[in-house]
Amino acid sequence: MFAKYLEQYEIGETWTSKGRTITEADLVNFSSFSGDWFPLHTDKEYAAKTSFKQRIAHGMSVLSIATGLILLEPGIVEAFYGMDHVRFTNPTFIGDTLHLEMSVCNIQEKDNGKGIVSTEMEIKKQTGETVAVAVVKMLVNKSKG
Incomplete structure (x- = not known):
């Protein structure tokens, strides 16, 4: 998605x-990294008694994994600018396969040959259900030519 210059x-x-x-390793590794050992993510017996009936991925891990799925071209992308309107709409379970669907919703020119490209992002699983939504913003360079 972010492999083109701003004006493109x-x-x-x-x-x-x-x-x-x-x-399962994703849940354990994220818990270790973040320190978030909430039992909904890490305790099979606890999670079985919730409305989800099983462990779910941390919402922040889903967002982190999503950022790893975004195409980012060095030299074009200057930096991650931020996220707005984040919502988790369905649970992500161990074994779910996630992908992103993104649509450009705003382009804002800034100073110094850069601008912000805003995209509406849906994180979806193999069933077609949306598990999270957000507006993702990247600071993108203009072409030098």
């Missing part, structure tokens, strides 16, 4: 990522 984007253009399957 158009409002409404779309992009779909490759898939990535969530594993």
Whole structure:
């Protein structure tokens, strides 16, 4: 998605990522890294008694994995600018395969040959259900030519 210079984007253009399957190791590693050992993510017996009936991936891990699925071209992308309107709409379970569907919703020119490309991002699983939504913003360079 972010492999073009600022002036090459158009409002409404779309992009779909490759898939990535969530594993038990993802939950354990994210818990270790973040310190978030909430039992809904880490305790099979606890999670079985919840409305989800099983462990679910941390919402923040889903967002982190999503950022790894975004195509980012060095030299074109200056930096991650931020996220707005984040919502988790369905659970992500161990074994779910996630992909992104993104659509350009705003282009804002900034100083110094850069601008912000905003995209509406849906994180979807193999069933077609959306598990999270957000507006993702990248600081993107203009071409030098």
